Amino acid sequence: MKKLYVVLALTAWTGLAAAAEVKVAVAANFTAPMQKIAADFEKDTGHKAIVSTGATGAFYAQIKNGAPFEVFLSADDETPARLEAEGAGVKGSRFTYAIGKLVLWSARPGYVDDKGEVLKRGDFAKLSIANPKTAPYGAAGVEVMKKLGVFDSLQPKVVQGENISQAFQFVSTGNAELGFVALSQVWQDGALKSGSAWVVPQADYSLIRQDAILLSNGAGKPAAEALLKYLKGEKAQAVIKSFGYDF
Incomplete structure (x- = not known):
């Protein structure tokens, strides 16, 4: 033993x-x-x-x-x-x-439409993105805005997070009405966890x-x-x- x-x-x-x-x-x-x-x-x-x-x-x-x-x-x-x-x-x-996949997201249900037309309307005060110089998802967000022809008009409303987590935090806390974030931050098991979102078509930004x-x-x-x-x-x-x- x-x-x-x-x-x-x-x-x-x-x-x-x-x-x-x-x-x-x-x-x-x-x-x-x-x-x-x-x-x-x-x-x-x-x-x-x-x-x-x-x-x-x-x-x-x-x-x-x-x-x-x-x-x-x-x-x-x-x-x-x-x-x-x-x-x-x-x-x-x-x-x-x-x-990765990019999404335009708001913590408010019904605020972001499923085609991203809210960006063209521009009736919001703040749009959150990650720093495009250091964060690929931030760079993708800039690509999308340029493709839609709204980059210049939205620049005064853009707030930048140091990374995608901070960009998400700005939106989730209401400091920005909407923002470009990673789909993984708002999506789980095949469904949106909260708020409203436009899953940006892959054709609108470089593959992440x-x-x-x-x-x-x-x-x-x-x-x-x-x-x-x-x-x-x-x-x-x-x-x-x-x-x-x-x-």
């Missing part, structure tokens, strides 16, 4: 020793699905994802300045490709984990291909490599799809 206890104790210790943490930089639009995925990842593998969320452009600068992230889930495909080319990302590790990459700090680290593998699995992909993303 004593020998059995020793075996069980060694097995438990081995399992704990194998578990590790991975530091992940995650684009703000992917906050909600990543919270769910991180919880599932820890439960299924024993590894823990330490998640930081923010704007893609800001993360690029932090990574280049030595931030200790091991995995980067970007809001675009250009930034991970750039990091890979510059030697800050592991070559061959980059892949598309989601294709969101890539993940193993950063140099994560090379050879089991938890980092396990997370990237987990993101490609059916369980994680089901979560991603439930928040309105494509692949």
Whole structure:
């Protein structure tokens, strides 16, 4: 019996020793699905994802300045490709984990019509977008306004968030009547969670291909490599799809 206890104790210790943490930089639009995925990842593998969320452009600068992230889930495909080319990302590790969708959203039911005509009417005080210089969803919002011919007229009404989370917060708190946000922030399990929205047609803005990459700090680290593998699995992909993303 004593020998059995020793075996069980060694097995438990081995399992704990194998578990590790991975530091992940995650684009703000992917906050909600990543919270769910991180919880599932820890439960299924024993590894823990330490998640930081923010704007893609800001993360690029932090990574280049030595931030200790091991995995980067970007809001675009250009930034991970750039990091890979510059030697800050592991070559061959980059892949598309989601294709994002842009939505014009208001916390008020019935306020945004299903064709976005509210933008042309312009009868609102504030329109929220993420900083287009650092956030791909903000840049997409600018594209849409230019295509609709309302960019110049709406400029005085635009309020910018540092990232898509802050842009969403401006609208959800009523500081802006409407705003361009990520569909994943207002959509779950096939339905709009609240308010009113226009899901912008893909033809109106550049494809938001969101890539993940193993950063140099994560090379050879089991938890980092396990997370990237987990993101490609059916369980994680089901979560991603439930928040309105494509692949």
